[in-house]
Ligand SMILES: Nc1ncnc2c1ncn2[C@@H]1O[C@H](COP(=O)(O)OP(=O)(O)OP(=O)(O)O)[C@@H](O)[C@H]1O
């Protein structure tokens with residue numbers, strides 16, 4: 036073969052003329068000290084607070100403390116792989132998480148890595164973990180309800196779209212159960228749910244995921260998990276990641292969203308650990324000074340957006356665990372003061388079989404009746420009065436005081452109302468069913484049914500009505516209204532069922 040020299044020189048000349056050196060400038064620093072998930076880094080002078088860093092082998096970190104000649108960063112993931120003397124690259128980006136339809140139905144870490152064995156999530160749409168809460172002009176009042184499907188909550192402590200309602204109680208009092216029932220009740224409705232598990236045991240998280248899957252909720256739910264086995268930094272960013280994912284649907288898709296943070300006590304502990312390792316000064320209960328800001332900047336991001344911004348919403352249900360019912364401890368009081376109300380679960384009630392174990396006396400929703408449909412508002416007012424009178428009389432009755440006939444009647448009514456509000460797990464009711472149940476109780480029709488039979492009676496009543504007269508609940512569900520005629524019709528049907536029931540069930544009284 037003959038070599039054509041002119042051709043070769045031609046190609047070489049062309050290559051040389053087109054040659055440009057592609058210089059990729061990255062700022063590189065060096066790890067001078069590493070341990071317990073914290074790295075001290077030298078040589079990244081231009082780094083910003085909260086900037087994302089890349090260690091060798093692609094471990095992710097975040098700038099936390101900016102000091103005079105060095106900086107301290109936390110390491111996400113396996114920090115044992117980061118060695119002293121290794122390089123660190125700054126990315127110029129703040130911490131973010133993948134968002135969008137792609138994450139729906141997935142179980143992910145706070146950084147968006149899959150935990151369900153599914154495909155990796157492409158970071159096509161990302162959102163900053165931390166972003167500003169909307170201001171006053173960007174919001175509108177909370178008016179629409181988030182139905183939990185739990186009679187006692189929807190009637191007495193209604194939650195509105197865009198509200199922040201705290202679920203607080205001792206360990207094992209059914210806190211997670213309320214959150215899960217609320218998610219299950221959104222099936223076939225229009226709310227995107229985000230469940231953030233923080234610092235829980237892996238087995239507990241697996242159980243929750245199993246429940247969510249079994250009830251077919253994964254079509255509209257995202258689970259973000261940072262378990263007790265994960266590092267403190269990972270647990271610390273988990274709720275912000277959940278919030279960012281919900282925010283995407285609220286701002287960009289104008290959707291209603293629900294975010295559950297389970298739980299913020301463990302979140303506070305993770306942040307305390309992080310702060311102590313970073314040698315930040317410790318304050319009360321060894322928590323750092325900005326512990327209030329930790330939760331307020333998270334919960335302030337819940338909102339009902341104005342019509343101009345698309346009227347999406349983010350409802351937050353943070354969960355807090357108390358010790359021995361101590362609501363006056365540091366973290367509980369902080370979060371109580373940030374949220375728009377609390378559902379307080381009491382251990383004694385739980386063990387006495389009143390489940391959900393809601394202490395009606397100290398549970399409130401500051402949004403209140405505004406977030407209820409008219410039908411519910413109508414029956415709930417009466418219910419609250421009945422219960423308040425009952426608890427007041429209960430104290431007298433305990434003292435052995437003799438009660439007059441009227442008080443005795445109210446006491447009996449109250450006992451049945453308490454029974455009526457008991458509800459097993461995973462059986463959320465529609466608003467119509469809730470209204471009918473409460474109406475049956477407050478109409479006095481159940482007063483001569485044995486207390487222990489009340490709960491059963493109510494369940495059977497709904498079963499019967501759903502079969503014979505499904506139009507009653509359907510009308511309330513559709514219109515949200517309870518006219519006087521409809522109320523009369525319902526009480527008539529209840530009376531009819533009671534007559535049948537009493538014939539077939541001896542011993543009901
Ligand atoms: N309404 C209910 N009816 C019957 N059982 C319930 C009800 N709510 C909760 N439970 C049961 O009580 C137990 C504790 O509930 P759950 O795990 O929700 O409590 P928790 O307060 O979240 O506990 P932890 O402190 O471990 O987070 C569970 O076994 C659950 O099945």
Ligand SMILES: [Mg+2]
Pocket residue numbers: 210211212297
């Ligand atoms: Mg729990």
